Amino acid sequence: MEFNIAVLGGDGIGPEVTAEAVNVLGAVERSFGHTFNLHYGDVGGISIDKHGTPLLEEVRDLAGSSDAVLFGAVGGPKWDDPTASMRPEDGLLELRAQLGVFANIRPVRIYDNLVESSVLKPEVLDGVDMVVVRELTGGLYYGEPKGRTETPDGWTSVDTMYYTEAEIERILRVGFALAQGRRKKLASIDKANVLECSRLWRQVATRLGPEYPDVELEHVLVDACAMQLVQRPARFDVIVAENTFGDILTDEAAVLAASMGLLPSASLADVPVPGRRTQGFYEPIHGTAPDIAGQGIANPVGSILSAALMLRYSLGLTEEAAAIERAVEDALAGGLATPDVATESSQRVSTVEMGRRIAAAVNPESGKEG
Numbered sequence: 001m002e003f004n005i006a007v008l009g010g011d012g013i014g015p016e017v018t019a020e021a022v023n024v025l026g027a028v029e030r031s032f033g034h035t036f037n038l039h040y041g042d043v044g045g046i047s048i049d050k051h052g053t054p055l056l057e058e059v060r061d062l063a064g065s066s067d068a069v070l071f072g073a074v075g076g077p078k079w080d081d082p083t084a085s086m087r088p089e090d091g092l093l094e095l096r097a098q099l100g101v102f103a104n105i106r107p108v109r110i111y112d113n114l115v116e117s118s119v120l121k122p123e124v125l126d127g128v129d130m131v132v133v134r135e136l137t138g139g140l141y142y143g144e145p146k147g148r149t150e151t152p153d154g155w156t157s158v159d160t161m162y163y164t165e166a167e168i169e170r171i172l173r174v175g176f177a178l179a180q181g182r183r184k185k186l187a188s189i190d191k192a193n194v195l196e197c198s199r200l201w202r203q204v205a206t207r208l209g210p211e212y213p214d215v216e217l218e219h220v221l222v223d224a225c226a227m228q229l230v231q232r233p234a235r236f237d238v239i240v241a242e243n244t245f246g247d248i249l250t251d252e253a254a255v256l257a258a259s260m261g262l263l264p265s266a267s268l269a270d271v272p273v274p275g276r277r278t279q280g281f282y283e284p285i286h287g288t289a290p291d292i293a294g295q296g297i298a299n300p301v302g303s304i305l306s307a308a309l310m311l312r313y314s315l316g317l318t319e320e321a322a323a324i325e326r327a328v329e330d331a332l333a334g335g336l337a338t339p340d341v342a343t344e345s346s347q348r349v350s351t352v353e354m355g356r357r358i359a360a361a362v363n364p365e366s367g368k369e370g
Helices: 014-032 045-051 057-065 088-099 112-117 165-180 196-211 222-231 243-253 301-313 318-333 351-362
Strands: 002-010 035-040 068-073 103-109 129-135 147-151 154-158 185-190 216-221 238-241 266-268 280-282
Touching: 002 014, 002 057, 014 035, 014 068, 014 301, 014 318, 014 351, 045 088, 057 088, 068 088, 068 301, 088 280, 103 165, 103 243, 103 301, 112 318, 129 165, 129 243, 165 185, 165 196, 165 238, 185 196, 185 222, 185 243, 196 216, 216 222, 222 238, 222 243, 238 243, 266 301, 280 301, 301 318, 301 351, 318 351
Parallel strands: 002 035, 002 068, 068 280, 129 238, 185 216, 185 238
Antiparallel strands: 103 129, 103 266, 147 154, 266 280
């Protein structure tokens, strides 16, 4: 089969880790006989520097016409001036909105060989295997009005959390659907004791619950969820949250896995249904990590696993996705580790070597030195 994939590496370590995901996709091509047509474009800070905008129209069109988008990361200190008229992240937000990828799915699992790399006690991590579903195209990040105003008394600023009932319902349905295929437990996260948006969120979740009688629904305040993620994380199966809450909680959940560099994400434009392909945007959850960019030590696993999610959700290649996931598990079980998760007993490897070894596990010919 033949597919068109937009590859947008972005800034910092984004291009480095994305390159290893692409190499693993090459191994999938050789093992399974597919053709992945890769189309590259600039986005974020590099696009501002080269083109004067974080997202060119041609790159926007490329993303929209592709079967899926494989993304790196954007941003960095170079573009952090708060008075700047444009920021690298503007390109990312625009792409998400354009593609309509409202459901950000972030699996969090613990690899046995990396338990000692976590800051949490091993007994806290026992049995942790969850998925966080984050609403991605609404809430504070997109609501209007938004902006800053200079007044005689100083600057004022406003961000608006805005949600419609329909937006809340569609993301909750993603959470319910995923829970049905897992341990059938859904934690709906809100701040209903304070926020009107959260009260509507809880109302909609409560209304939908009877449609999924096999799923145990619970409502959890976001601050309580944040506490329980580090105290009793194994109690969670599927977590669903609005944009800002989901952003924060998934970064916290990365501590469970020992490193943000390990965690992938899939942003989808529809409720995931086995066997049905949907438009998707795939990226590791980490940022650009400018302090280690160019040093060859970034962890590419999150990006590689994002490519596996791309195969599963947007390309319908479930066997191929599983092959990548097994290859990652084998590499980590074998003691391979980039510096972010390495211990005294680890075999420390570079970004490129980790990618090469995972590709070799998918297809032995891919692991040969060039």
